[in-house]
Every structure is written in structure tokens, then in C-alpha cells.
Amino acid sequence: MKKLLILSYCMFFFLSGYSKDMRIRGSIVDSLSLSPIAYATFQVFDSDNHNVFNAILVDSLGFFDFRNVHLENNGYITISHLGYEKKTINITAQQRELALGQIKMVPNNFTLSEVYVIADAKTMFMADKVVHLVDSAMLANVSVTAELLKKIPQVSVNELTRVARIQGLENTLVLVNGINTGSSVDLRTVNPNDILKVEVITIPSSGVEIAYDGVINIILREEPRKGVSGDTEVSFLLNGRHLDAYAGVIVGFEKVRINLAYRNYYRAYASEGTEIRTNTNTQDVYKTKTYAAKPWEVNNDVRLNIDYYINKKHYLNVSTKTDFLMQCNKNWDVQPSKTSNNITEDLTKFTQQLQYNYFVGNYTLFYKYKIKEDEHYLTANFNLNVMNTDENTTTLYESGETYGGKEQVEKLAGNLMIDYSNTLNNWLRVNAGFQCYNQNFDGILNNGLGDNKFHELRYSGFLDLYLTVMGLTCRLGIKAEENRTNFRVSGTETVVQQFLSPLLLLNKQINKYNTIRALYRKTSYYPSAWQLAPYSIQYDSLTIRQGNPLLQAQTQHSLSLRYNFSKPSINLSAALFYNYSGRLIRSQVTYDNNLFYTIMPKNLGQRETFGIALSGSSVILGFMEIEPEMSLYRDIYKIENIMRSNWFFTANLSLTVGLPWRMAMGTWGSFSTKRLTIQGHIEPQYELDAIFVMKKFQNLNVFLALRSVVKSNETSYIFSENLAHQSIFEHKTFGFAFRINYFFNTGKKYKMEKIDSLHEMDKK
Numbered sequence: 001m002k003k004l005l006i007l008s009y010c011m012f013f014f015l016s017g018y019s020k021d022m023r024i025r026g027s028i029v030d031s032l033s034l035s036p037i038a039y040a041t042f043q044v045f046d047s048d049n050h051n052v053f054n055a056i057l058v059d060s061l062g063f064f065d066f067r068n069v070h071l072e073n074n075g076y077i078t079i080s081h082l083g084y085e086k087k088t089i090n091i092t093a094q095q096r097e098l099a100l101g102q103i104k105m106v107p108n109n110f111t112l113s114e115v116y117v118i119a120d121a122k123t124m125f126m127a128d129k130v131v132h133l134v135d136s137a138m139l140a141n142v143s144v145t146a147e148l149l150k151k152i153p154q155v156s157v158n159e160l161t162r163v164a165r166i167q168g169l170e171n172t173l174v175l176v177n178g179i180n181t182g183s184s185v186d187l188r189t190v191n192p193n194d195i196l197k198v199e200v201i202t203i204p205s206s207g208v209e210i211a212y213d214g215v216i217n218i219i220l221r222e223e224p225r226k227g228v229s230g231d232t233e234v235s236f237l238l239n240g241r242h243l244d245a246y247a248g249v250i251v252g253f254e255k256v257r258i259n260l261a262y263r264n265y266y267r268a269y270a271s272e273g274t275e276i277r278t279n280t281n282t283q284d285v286y287k288t289k290t291y292a293a294k295p296w297e298v299n300n301d302v303r304l305n306i307d308y309y310i311n312k313k314h315y316l317n318v319s320t321k322t323d324f325l326m327q328c329n330k331n332w333d334v335q336p337s338k339t340s341n342n343i344t345e346d347l348t349k350f351t352q353q354l355q356y357n358y359f360v361g362n363y364t365l366f367y368k369y370k371i372k373e374d375e376h377y378l379t380a381n382f383n384l385n386v387m388n389t390d391e392n393t394t395t396l397y398e399s400g401e402t403y404g405g406k407e408q409v410e411k412l413a414g415n416l417m418i419d420y421s422n423t424l425n426n427w428l429r430v431n432a433g434f435q436c437y438n439q440n441f442d443g444i445l446n447n448g449l450g451d452n453k454f455h456e457l458r459y460s461g462f463l464d465l466y467l468t469v470m471g472l473t474c475r476l477g478i479k480a481e482e483n484r485t486n487f488r489v490s491g492t493e494t495v496v497q498q499f500l501s502p503l504l505l506l507n508k509q510i511n512k513y514n515t516i517r518a519l520y521r522k523t524s525y526y527p528s529a530w531q532l533a534p535y536s537i538q539y540d541s542l543t544i545r546q547g548n549p550l551l552q553a554q555t556q557h558s559l560s561l562r563y564n565f566s567k568p569s570i571n572l573s574a575a576l577f578y579n580y581s582g583r584l585i586r587s588q589v590t591y592d593n594n595l596f597y598t599i600m601p602k603n604l605g606q607r608e609t610f611g612i613a614l615s616g617s618s619v620i621l622g623f624m625e626i627e628p629e630m631s632l633y634r635d636i637y638k639i640e641n642i643m644r645s646n647w648f649f650t651a652n653l654s655l656t657v658g659l660p661w662r663m664a665m666g667t668w669g670s671f672s673t674k675r676l677t678i679q680g681h682i683e684p685q686y687e688l689d690a691i692f693v694m695k696k697f698q699n700l701n702v703f704l705a706l707r708s709v710v711k712s713n714e715t716s717y718i719f720s721e722n723l724a725h726q727s728i729f730e731h732k733t734f735g736f737a738f739r740i741n742y743f744f745n746t747g748k749k750y751k752m753e754k755i756d757s758l759h760e761m762d763k764k
Helices: 002-019 109-114 145-149 758-763
Strands: 021-030 040-046 051-057 063-070 075-080 087-091 097-105 118-120 123-125 129-133 155-157 164-166 172-176 195-201 214-220 227-237 242-252 256-267 270-279 285-292 296-309 314-340 343-346 350-370 377-397 402-425 428-445 450-469 472-487 495-509 514-525 536-540 543-546 554-567 570-582 585-591 597-603 606-620 624-639 642-659 663-672 680-682 685-696 700-711 714-720 723-732 735-745
Touching (some): 040 063, 051 063, 075 097, 145 155, 145 195, 350 536, 377 536
Parallel strands (some): 543 597
Antiparallel strands (some): 021 063, 040 051, 118 123, 155 164, 242 256, 270 285, 285 314, 296 314, 314 343, 314 350, 350 377, 377 402, 402 428, 402 536, 472 495, 495 514, 514 554, 536 543, 585 597, 624 642, 642 663
8 A cells, every 4th residue: 555655646746747848739820811920929937927938930821839848837828929919828737738729819909000011920011110020030140239130121230330220311310119318329238139129210200309310219028038148349450549349238137127338439540631721812822731640539438227117017217328438639730831922931830739528427217108008108208418528629839829728518408208109099190299408508618718608498399190091191290399598698698499390291001012101391400509609719820710609590391202112132212302401500611811710600591402312222142232322412502692503422332241151241332422511512532441251150259341441531622702721631540440249148038939830841
């Protein structure tokens, strides 16, 4: 009897232990069309909500068959896919084999009301953005986020600088989880394995700063990956003129993700320039030749980011960036000369020196409340910016003459934005918000001889309505804004400016690959505190710079018609555009008969541009990627009853070739023809910026490049009455660049599971 009891206990423990590993199989389909769904996220949790199994299903028929799923006690399965409601299935540990059959996923209301077509299982086209789901297939062979973004259509990433932007647009803001800290995030602070999806927003919300015409929003997974990951990178020029060091670590807990990063930046490129001022009546010429052997600047910053997923409805983020040591020391040796009556004589040599020290702190608190679902939410974004700077400009002549000035500035600015978004029904969505910006800018200038105590208060309200009817989406946007500025000690009155900025967008998804869009938008650009400062600094005996407290905001009207063709291996965008800008904020240059040179920002005339822009990317033969961009437009300037016009062409080309043994090589360059400025023009420019080769190891990336292989000088002309001013500048960035990147990941990772079935075998 005793032996029988012992045998029974042994069998019980054996069966109990065996039952902890189960087999789960089934298939996933759309509840409306019953078509298979691939790339769904499959997760198993125990009764304590601990994640015990992750997978992304890539079987094209939606089948899955998982074995050896270890579950200690009862639990549940979650199946999710972008555009569908999450499915939850309860399970027990006693089930050794679980046949779920056909699992029907229900499209959510947001998808039905706003998405006209799903290009594939991972991409959704919407009125103002394209959403890309990140799965294991996209993460294959990806070690850093810059490599992941390169796989997304419309997104271009500079392999050298790791800066991402939307093709065909000038200024792209890169965000994480929609949090706006005032600048783009450093892609190195984001682990690609934490990314759920990427939104490419070509028409930003009316609440986004108008300096940006596109937004890349990286959405992270709401369940932090437990464990530690890190990224360390060192990039430098072998000639010692460039160093960029980075180290970051990400720690994941059950509801919290903590990111701490440090960056060091050093630049010391040699430069030389020539400046020639000519009186076209007398033929008198003043000329300077300038050379700087090693002007250097250094910056150190520390970044801390904390994501706290309180629950399914509440999310909190704290982001900080502190530039605790930002220094610059630039010295130029200048040899001036003067030609009069065809006789040239050297003038007294002088040295120009620029020194500054900056402390900049940027602190952001972000809160998001999901009222009902992902696209029905309320957010609050508060940003605090603190700056303390000491800047000195000194010109010392060998004869003992000294010019220049000292500026000491303290800045405190706060920016609060409230944003509300809701899908009201199948054809209407609303996005509305309020924003308030307050800035105190206190400065002492010219060694205490002048004050720049500047205050700015800006507040605005915005509203965007999205109407979708029969595949045509219309977006109506309006932003009402008031900006109040004043200098507290200069005796000037408060300047009040009010603007109404409308937006009209018509978007039509023609079919699976083709989209056409028409856009009208009015925007306003404000002058900076530095441009408004009521002071002047004399840089040398013949050069002075002045501020202008009477500057008004610049306005712009934009009209465009854009066509986009997008497939997994090719993306093409073509746009016709027209822009009209009034009250241009430009630096006006004036001279006297002795060639004395005065620079002052003013509202000068207007500018019109119209033309065509083309951009895209294509993968050729499966291993070669080419990214061309080009634009051709007519530029028309009108100032003081004088009109000047010119055709302008610019082109950029990036080429990357995949090689065996996880290697790649590539190059990129640019070319532009003669370009007009407010008082002159810039000569044609060209550059072959780099030729590079990369090698990937398991946890290591190595990058070697030859920088600035071919580079033209920057040559510009300014004309003012009977005077002509030519400037030639050369930045010596040529050299071999070397970068080594080490990264590591611990904790659970999402893995790709593909289970062959009879149906799959039939297809092959």
C-alpha cells in the first residue's frame, strides 16, 4: 500500500510538471471578410499578469502552432493587430493541448471610419499620415533605430548623422509617443525592439510648431520589455577634428521604462574665407583673408526619460535634457587690404575671437488619458526651458584697437499644450487644443552698456475636423493666435500681433498604392529674441550688427498638389507647389562710401516660389537602394519696387549597396544651381559628402567613411546701390571618419514564428 501511494504521488508530480508545457494552435482571420491575418502579436500571460510567451505570426494564411508553452498556473492569451480590437482568451494550466480553431478579429471603429485601404497587413493609409506596424520581419537584422526607420517608405536617414526626415519635406520633427520636448529625439535613445509602430505624418496637427512640415512619431509598446539594454557609440575623424561619443542604457520593469543617456560633442574644423567689398563707381576695394586653424566647440548633455504606464488608460512621461557644459573658442586671423587708384596696400592685421559658455536645461512632463480607445484621448504636454549664457566677441588689432561686446543672458520659458482627439462616428473625427507659451529673456549687452530684457506671451487655440465620405477625406483646420512682446527697459511699447491660420486638406486614396492630396495652409513665423534685441555690436573697424525691436512676424500662404505611389520596394512622391511669403525677415546689408558694413534684420518685401518637387526610394535587384530627391522652381523676390526672379534646381542622391557577410557600402551627394537671396545670390554648390562601408557583427557595428570627398566653396554676392560684396568660405571637413557601435539586450524579446502547414506546402 505504501509503495502504491509513493507511485501515485510520483505520477501526480510527473503529470503536473508535464502539464505546465502546452501546445496551442489555431488560425486568425478578419471577422468581416474571413480573410487570413498575418503579423498579429500573440502573447501568453499567467494569472499574475506576467508575460511568459511572445510571438509574431507571419504565416500568410494566419495559422499558428506553438509547442512547449510553459505556464505554471491559469492564465490568458492576448492576440492583437494594428486596426483590430484586442482578443483575450482565458486558459488553464491543466490543458496540455489547446485547439482554438478559427479566431475572428473585429476591426475597430477608428479603422473603419478613417482608413480607406490597408496596403498590407502592416501599413495603414490615413488622411494626414501613414501608420507602419513594426513586427519581427522589420526587426530582422536591425540593431539600432536608424536602421529600422530606413525600412519605412517616405523616411530617409542620413547614415552618418543618424538624422531622420520625411522625403520631400524640409524640416521633420521626430517624436516618441507624441511627446514634444521642443526638438527631435536622438534616435540612439530608442531601442528598436521597444517600438510598436511608426507614424509618418505629412500634414502635422495645427498645434505643431510651423517650423516643422512633417512629423515622425515613434510609438513604443505599452508593456515595457523587462531587462536591460544598452547602446554605446564613438564616432570621430582620424585627423582629430571631430568626436561624437554616446552611451545609453534602458531598464524595463513591469510598468516602467527608464532611459539614461550621455552624449559628448566636439568639433574643430579648420576654415578659411575671403571677403571683398567693391565700390563699383570708384573701384575702391576692401578685402580680408581669414583663417582659423582649429576653432573648437564642445557640448556635453545628459538625458533622462521615464515612461510610466499606470494602467490601460493613464500614461505619464518625464523627459529631461541638460547641456551642462557647452563651450566654444573660435579664433580667426585676419589680413585686411585696401585697393584705391589701382594701388593695393595691406592694412593692420587683427584677430577675431568668439567665446561662449552655455547651460541649457529642457524639462518636459507629459500625461495621456485614453478616454475610450487609442484615438479617443486627452493629453497635456508641459515643457520648461532654462538657459544661462555668457558670450564674448572680441576683435583685437595689432595697433591696439579693440572692438566687440559681451552678452550675458538668462532665459526662462514655459510651454503648455492641451490636446483632445476623438472619433465621433464613422465619418467625423475632431482634434482640438490650447497652447500657451511664456518667455522671459533677460540680457546684459555691450559690457553693461545696454539691456535686453525681453518678455513674450503667446497663446493659441486650434481645431481640426476630419470628414471621410466615400474614400475622400477632408480636413478643415483653424488656429487663432495672439503674440505679445515687449522690452521692459527700452521704452518701446508692447507689440501685439494676432493671426488666424486656416488649413484645408483634401485626400483621396485612389487604390491600394496611389494617393493624391491637395493642401492650402497659412502660417506665421516669429522673429527670435536675438533678432529683436535693441542693441548693436561693432565687430571690427568696418563691420557692425544691429538688432531690430520693431520686427513683425513673417506670413506665408502655401498651396500644393501631391501624388504618392507606395509599394514595399518603391516609393514615389511628386508635388506641384506655390508659396507666397510676405514681410520677409531677412538681414539687410547697407554700406557707406568708405565701405562700412551694417547688418540689421528687417521685414523686407515678399517672395513667391512655384515649381515641382520629386522624391522617392527604390530597392533594385533586392540589394541596392537608391533615394533621389530633386526640385525645380521659379523664385521671385520683390523688395522696394524691384523684382528679381530666377529658376532654381536642386538634387540630392543617396545610394546604398548590400554586400555579403553583413556588409554594405554607399555614398550620397548634392547639387544646386544659382540661388537668389534678398539682396544678391549664392553661386552653384555641389558636394560628394561621403563614401562609406559598414560591417555588422552580432553586437557590434563598424562604420568607415571618407568625408567631403568633393565639396565646393560657399560663395555669395550682395549688391547694394553702387556696392558689391563677395564672400567665399571653405569649411575643411575632409577626412576619414570612423564609428564603432556596441549594443546589447537582455530580457524577453518578440520572436518571429512561422509554422509550415499543409496549405503552405501546397503553395510551394
